[in-house]
Amino acid sequence: MSKCIYAVLDYNKKSALDLKGLDGTGIYSLPYKGISAAVSDMKRDRLKVDNETAAGYARIVEGLMEMHTVLPLRFGTLVKDDSEVAGVLEKYYERFVNNLKLVKGKLEYGLKALLDAEKTTALNEAEDRAGFEQLKGNSPYKKYLIEKLKEHKAGQALIKKADGIIEGVHRPLKELSFLSKFRKMATERIILDAVYLVEAEKKDIFIERFKEIKKKYRDVEFLFTGPWPPYNFIESSNIKKEQN
């Protein structure tokens, strides 16, 4: 019977945790020098790689987060037995301890901002006519270039809007966070995709600040989520790959 490792915890006891693992068996902690791994029994061939199982794994890590500071491990981290679990804790001990210190007492929040591209295009066309004068005429190539120029200007307008969102939304939230990361133009319409690591005692201020900021951006849709385990701020989630 293999062992599935869900997360590393700042917990120093061997005990049953009040949660069921992916295979339905109880999750327990295996300690090593002040930290522990949250594991459950798992037959290797029972681990399905699909959305439902991945969501179940995420719910387990969130359950662990309710009890302890967690470092989530990569979905599907399976090892042979308890002694191999101890081996993982020993091998990556320093990294685990440093990461636990980093995320202790902090929560991760996510923010996505989505913009209706048609609104931006219309806005931009009204403002910026540079280049269109040269493309007047009946040539099919010029007509083709007109369409391309419209697309180009819409893209530029989106980037300009994204820069405004980064300045007006992301920056004040960043200032309230312990750490943050963002991607501009994650897709054609999701102009900001950001994550924040926030100290637990500041979480209410952080959430209130977002609500205030949002009022100024009526043409932008926001998806504000959390608290999440600190998936985006640790470097210990891929030990399976490194082990292999």
Added chain:
Amino acid sequence: MEENKILPGSDSVDAFAEELDKIKDALPSKIDANPDKVEKGLAKLVLTLVELIRKLLEKQAMRRIEGESLTDEEIERVGETLMKLENKMEELKGVFGIKDKDLNINLGPLGDLM
């Protein structure tokens, strides 16, 4: 996503789900090099790079047009070249059964190429 994770002030999750669905299939972008599909895997890689160059050329052309630094004759030539290049790309995508969303390469921590 569980509803209790969506915080007050959020808008409908539907538009975000729809947008993220569009890129879902492009995320595991790897060269498919198994013996049966090697041709398509390589075509995808080559066409992705050609598409990147085509977009760069297009962007440069738009800047020149906006800057009004092209003559009428040059505009005609640029238009013809870009149009033919785009049509040829459409043709090749059809030959290899490749869709627009397939034309990307995941660069790990750097994100997607396009």
